[in-house]
Each structure stands twice: as structure tokens, then as C-alpha cells.
Amino acid sequence: MTYPAFITLLWGAANTIGVSLLSIAIGTPLGLMLALVRWRRLRLVDPAVAALVSLLRATPSVTLVLLVYFALPTIGLEIPRFAAAVATLALGSMAYNCEIWRGALLAFPRDQYEAALAFGMTGALRLRLIVLPQILRAALPALVNEMTLLIKVSPAIAVIGVVEMTRAAVRIGAVTYDPIPAFLVCLVIYVAVIGCFVMLQRRLERRAAAAAA
Amino acid sequence: MMALPHGIEVLWQERAMMLDGLLATIGIAAAGAVLAGLLGLVLFALMIGRAPVLPRLATGFVDLMRCVPFMLFCYLIYYGLPRFGIVLDNLFAGILALTLYNAAYVAELLRGAYKALPAETVEAGLAFGFHGWRLLLRVILPPVVLSAVPMLGNQMVQIIKDSAFLVIIAVQELTYAANEIQANYYVPFASFICAVLLYWGLCLGVEGGVRAVLRAAEARR
Numbered sequence: 001m002t003y004p005a006f007i008t009l010l011w012g013a014a015n016t017i018g019v020s021l022l023s024i025a026i027g028t029p030l031g032l033m034l035a036l037v038r039w040r041r042l043r044l045v046d047p048a049v050a051a052l053v054s055l056l057r058a059t060p061s062v063t064l065v066l067l068v069y070f071a072l073p074t075i076g077l078e079i080p081r082f083a084a085a086v087a088t089l090a091l092g093s094m095a096y097n098c099e100i101w102r103g104a105l106l107a108f109p110r111d112q113y114e115a116a117l118a119f120g121m122t123g124a125l126r127l128r129l130i131v132l133p134q135i136l137r138a139a140l141p142a143l144v145n146e147m148t149l150l151i152k153v154s155p156a157i158a159v160i161g162v163v164e165m166t167r168a169a170v171r172i173g174a175v176t177y178d179p180i181p182a183f184l185v186c187l188v189i190y191v192a193v194i195g196c197f198v199m200l201q202r203r204l205e206r207r208a209a210a211a212a213a
Numbered sequence: 214m215m216a217l218p219h220g221i222e223v224l225w226q227e228r229a230m231m232l233d234g235l236l237a238t239i240g241i242a243a244a245g246a247v248l249a250g251l252l253g254l255v256l257f258a259l260m261i262g263r264a265p266v267l268p269r270l271a272t273g274f275v276d277l278m279r280c281v282p283f284m285l286f287c288y289l290i291y292y293g294l295p296r297f298g299i300v301l302d303n304l305f306a307g308i309l310a311l312t313l314y315n316a317a318y319v320a321e322l323l324r325g326a327y328k329a330l331p332a333e334t335v336e337a338g339l340a341f342g343f344h345g346w347r348l349l350l351r352v353i354l355p356p357v358v359l360s361a362v363p364m365l366g367n368q369m370v371q372i373i374k375d376s377a378f379l380v381i382i383a384v385q386e387l388t389y390a391a392n393e394i395q396a397n398y399y400v401p402f403a404s405f406i407c408a409v410l411l412y413w414g415l416c417l418g419v420e421g422g423v424r425a426v427l428r429a430a431e432a433r434r
Contacts, residue, residue: 058370058416059409060377063388067409070401148280155284159381166285179292186285194280 001181005172009182012168013189019082019164020151023089027150028143030090031097036127038098039105049098056095061156064088069160085157085164093150100142104135141208144201148194165189220403227394231404234390235411241304241386242373242415245311249372250365252312253319258349260324271320278317284378286314291382307379315372322368326361327353359430366423370416377412387411 038049056064068091069084079087108131116126158167169186173179224231259271278286290310294301301309330353338352358365377388391408395401 054417055409055413058374058413060374060388060412062377062380063391063405063408063412066388066392066395067401067405070395071405074402152282155282156378158284166282166288169285170288173292179288180296183285183289183292187281187289190282190285191277191280198280 001172001185005176005182006185008168008172009165009185009189012163012165012186013193015162015168016151016154016164016166017193019085019089019157019162020147020154022086023093023150023154024147026086026090027093028097030094031099032101034094034098035101035105038102053095053098056091057099059092061088061092061153062159064091065156065160081157081160081162084160085162088157089150089154092153093146096146096149097143100139100146101135103142104139105131107138108135137208137211141201141204144197144204148197148201151190151194151197217403220400223398223400224394224403224407227398230390230394231387231407231411234385234387234408237385237390238373238376238387238412239415241308241311241376241379241384242369244308245315245372245376246369248308248312249315249319249368252316253323254354256316256320257323257327260320261327261353275317275321278314279321281314283310283314283375284381286310287378287382303379303382303384307376307382307384311372311375311379315368315375318368318371319365322361322364323357326357326364329360330356362426362430363423366419369419373412373415373419 034049034053038046040046065085065088068088069079069081072079072084112130112134113126116130121129154164155166158164158170161167163171165186169182170179172182176182256271256275259267260275262268287307287310290313291303291306294306294309334356335348335353338348343352376386379386380388380392383389387408391404395404
């Protein structure tokens with residue numbers, strides 16, 4: 001593979017990582033918000049959120065990105081490819097993260113919450129000082145796992161023409177008539193990036209297991 | 214939003230194409246799931262077995278697959294196989310990619326369930342004279358597969374979602390059909406919403422199936 005081709009791939013890798021990080025930064029807090037909404041068990045809202053999460057979790061990213069990019073303009077919302085890509089991945093991440101946060105909230109000891117109530121803490125204070133630190137620790141390994149899943153589905157955004165790493169490799173292949181070398185370099189970069197997240201997740205899991213013992 | 218009634222009209226006209234896409238997605242996902250399940254079992258057996266090099270090879274393959282995006286793997290299979298003189302049409306290349314990729318995930322989740330299995334089960338099986346394949350099939354697999362049912366269901370949903378990636382190698386499944394219809398008539402909202410709802414229906418079906426299996430297992434205990 002030539003040097004310019006390699007630079008093209010690195011540029012694609014930067015796009016992949018940029019889009020992924022942005023989507024994670026948007027999807028994770030949104031997921032937490034949805035989980036907190038469900039924690040309140042509000043009538044009407046709760047089943048609506050549950051249905052939205054179930055729908056998004058069942059939707060392939062390829063289909064969702066096509067929907068976001070091609071359908072939004074028909075209701076007057078013209079958005080650039082990059083924004084459509086981030087919105088799609090963030091929506092998927094939101095749905096998965098909602099379930100993760102919800103699991104952590106369900107496992108959260110109710111008595112601590114009641115103790116905080118008894119001490120007269122306000123809602124925001126209870127959340128910030130008592131609930132969040134603990135559910136964050138419980139949810140962290142699963143959240144990191146979800147980040148690796150997001151990077152693995154990120155090539156879906158190539159179908160609307162965002163030049164992330166996989167599409168960069170396809171482009172190189174179209175010029176050289178041999179896509180395999182570019183795909184293999186691509187593979188090495190993905191394995192390096194995702195491998196880092198997997199190792200981080202394993203360390204967090206070991207730490208959690210040690211703390212529980 | 215004005216265009217939605219028109220979109221629904223177009224979809225109704227083109228319902229045969231949408232239905233073909235849906236059936237193709239069901240067929241591809243079902244074939245991929247059965248084959249990935251069988252290959253996953255073999256990989257799992259190799260991983261926990263005592264053969265000299267095989268456990269390492271199987272574990273290496275599983276770990277590699279878990280770090281690779283499905284779409285890239287799909288391209289590698291599609292463009293890579295002809296180099297070895299294997300020419301498959303798009304559909305079979307897609308099913309092969311789906312099988313190899315998801316088999317690794319199946320093997321890994323079976324291994325997870327196996328690790329949670331109490332050691333006494335296997336020891337009792339050994340004491341009763343079970344060895345090798347018979348130990349695996351009669352003693353290890355029944356509890357492992359049963360406890361992995363919810364996760365196998367999740368993987369089935371993942372296979373359905375992965376099958377949408379096959380649109381990139383022009384396999385004519387559900388997303389392909391929705392995209393064709395939107396390209397021909399410019400009704401993106403109706404066609405993709407319809408596809409999304411159909412995917413949702415499939416996944417709810419899988420979840421219902423998992424619940425039914427768990428209920429049946431509970432009733433038989």
C-alpha cells in the first residue's frame with residue numbers, strides 16, 4: 001500500500017474515532033436521562049420510553065442512518081452527513097445505555113435513597129452525591145463494552161457517504177483494484193482501538209470483582 | 214409530513230418487493246443463526262477441550278472477531294475469497310460472513326455460561342464414566358445452553374441487525390428493498406419507517422420466543 005493511501009486510511013480512522021467519541025458523549029448522558037425517567041415510573045411516559053428503547057435496540061444502524069439522512073429533509077430538516085451519522089450512532093448508544101443505567105438503578109439499594117431522603121437532601125443533591133457515584137461504578141464495565149459495540153457498528157455511516165475508515169479502504173481499493181491490503185490495514189487499526197477498550201473493560205471488571213469480594 | 218399518505222400508497226403498491234425483502238432477511242438471519250449456532254458449539258468445544266493447539270486457535274479466532282466490525286469482515290469475505298479461488302454469489306458470501314462472525318460470539322457466550330456452571334456437574338459426569346463428546350453433549354451442553362438462552366436470543370437479534378449490513382454487497386434483503394423503493398419513488402420516510410417497524414416486529418418475535426423457551430423449561434423442572 002502506498003503512503004498517500006495510508007494517510008487516507010488514517011484520515012478515515014480519525015473520522016471513525018471522532019464520530020464514535022461524539023456519539024458516546026451524546027448517547028451516554030441521554031441514556032442516563034431516559035433511565036432516570038423510567039426510574040420515576042411515570043404513567044404513560046414509562047411505557048413510551050420503554051417502547052422507544054425497544055424499537056431503537058431492534059433497528060439496524062444501516063437502516064437508521066438511511067432513515068435519519070434521507071427522511072429528515074422531507075420534514076424540512078436538512079442536516080449534513082456528519083450530523084446524521086452522529087445522530088444515528090448516538091440514538092443507538094442512548095437506547096443501549098438506557099438499559100445499562102436502568103440495570104444499575106434497579107440494583108441500587110433503596111435504603112440508601114431513603115436515608116438520603118430522611119436527611120432532607122434535595123432531589124438534585126441525592127442524585128449527585130448518593131445515586132450517581134454508585135451506579136456509575138456499577139455500570140462502567142457495561143458502558144465500556146457498549147462503546148466497543150458502537151465502534152463496531154460505526155462503519156454503517158459509510159452508506160450515506162461519510163468517509164470513515166472502512167469507506168476509506170473501499171475507496172483505496174477502487175483506485176488500486178485490490179481492496180484487500182487496505183482492508184487488512186483497516187482491520188489492524190480496528191483491532192488496536194477496540195482491543196484497548198476491551199482491555200479497559202476487563203480491568204474494570206476485575207476491579208469491580210475485587211471490590212465486591 | 215405531507216408526503217406520508219403518498220408514501221404509504223407507494224409502499225402498498227410495492228408491497229411485494231418489501232415482503233420479498235422481509236422474507237429474505239428472515240431466511241438469511243435464520244440460516245445464519247442455525248449455522249452460527251452449530252459452528253459456535255464446535256468452537257466452544259474446542260475452546261474448553263484439551264487438544265494441543267486447538268483451544269488457543271479457537272480462542273484467538275473468537276477474540277479477533279470480537280474486535281472487528283461486521284461490515285469490514287463482510288468486505289473481507291466478499292473480496293477475499295475469490296483470491297483463494299472460491300467464488301460465491303453475494304447471498305452466500307453474506308450468509309458465510311454472518312455465520313463465521315456470529316459463531317465467535319455464540320462460542321464466547323457459551324463459554325461464559327460454562328464458567329458459571331458448578332464444577333460438580335462435570336465431575337459427576339466424569340464419575341459416571343462420561344468422556345469426550347458424550348460428556349459434552351449429555352452433561353455439559355444441556356445446562357449451558359439452557360442458561361445461555363436469553364443471551365442466545367440477544368445474539369439472534371444481533372444477527373438480524375447484522376444482516377442489514379449485507380446491503381453493502383447488494384444482498385437483496387429488507388434494507389435493500391426499502392432503499393430501492395425510496396430511490397425509485399423518493400418516499401424515504403415511509404419506506405425506512407416501514408423497514409424499521411418490520412425489524413422491530415422480528416426482534417419482538419425473538420424476544421417472545423426466548424420467553425416461551427424459558428417458560429417451557431421452568432414448567433419441566
